[in-house]
Amino acid sequence: MSTIRGYSQSNYYDSADNDYSAYNQNASSFLAGLSINSGAGNNNGIMGGINLSDYASIKNGSYGKLVKAYYAKQKADSVSSGRDSSAKLTSMGSAAGTLAKSAGALMKDSLWEKKQIKTKDEKTGEETTKEDYDWDSITKAVKSFAYNYNKTIESAGSSNTKDVLRNAAWMTKTTKSTERLLERAGISVGADNKLELDEDALKKADISTLKSVFTGYNSFASKVYDKAQSMTNAAARAGGTYTSTGNYSDVLSSILPSNIDKKE
Incomplete structure (x- = not known):
């Protein structure tokens, strides 16, 4: 980048x-x-x-x-x-924290389980129920993830905070190395390292491919989740203060994604 x-x-x-x-x-x-x-x-x-x-x-x-x-x-x-201002650190930390939440949402098993999906015939108005994946929820979750990923890259790109930059660079490198797999999931990586989602291609993708991208240990979503948390913590440390006894007092604790669960 x-x-x-x-x-x-x-x-x-x-x-x-x-x-x-x-x-x-x-x-x-x-x-x-x-x-x-x-x-x-x-x-x-x-x-x-x-x-x-x-x-x-x-x-x-x-x-x-x-x-x-x-x-x-x-x-x-x-x-x-x-040095980054307090406002800038807060903005970067908030963006990365939101990205971590988006990644965590994609990693939940419940998102990738088949459900009873109701559909309605537009001509007759007849409703039917079938077992299928909730593609609307999956698309919404992936779209949110891509948006928050791009916002985080934008925010970190002009940073002067070393640890934020290091984690952002690592994240973009990981994304680039996963580019071919992401394309199979309907996601392309632009020249500016941002993600572009093709919703139609996502819905046509093989479910096993999507699960390999977004679920499980060492998946793409898991790696982004970890680095997003690291970026949030780095922004908090840079905007924090140290007491005379050496204890860390975090002035950005409200943006730390400490309560995010990867799974339900």
Whole structure:
């Protein structure tokens, strides 16, 4: 996928915070020293190599405000250029979580069991019942899966979060390697890695082929399910916070598909 790119992590934030903390500590010590030795002045308004106007700015807190504003601007620039925003992470996590739900729905045994299907003759209005697969429900589930797959690929494509990109790239690679089998199920893979569903071809597909694509361990749906969950978790981690004790506090827990069941 041409829009999926690598993500370079940086410890800039830590260094910026440490620099500012060091500034506060050094400035306090410096001011204390000036207070003790302030009697030594000269005709040029210099004390220990420091201009009196600079000393006044340090003493009244102007320097501290400027430094704090500078680092705040640097952080904002870093966020806009190198890190995903909280809103973007939420959107990506939500898309991947919905995809996991769609994949989980396809993996349910009940979807692939024959049922008593009622049909109505359009001319006579006569209703008949026959045992068959519920093709309307199957088509709806596959269509939803394809739509949510494409939305997830779109959302992850412009991400700067390394783990999201890695799982998205893995998912598209798996899809490409399964392309021939997917075609037998009425699904084609476009140049942009998105899925296109031919509903008529789906309904004509051999049921055993569809089951091999969408059900069971190591099926295509199962692999997408696992990676979609991984993408959701990656987005949550990137938008989370860590406490002083090292415990993870997730700010995106509402989008985690933790209660999704692959089967009923």
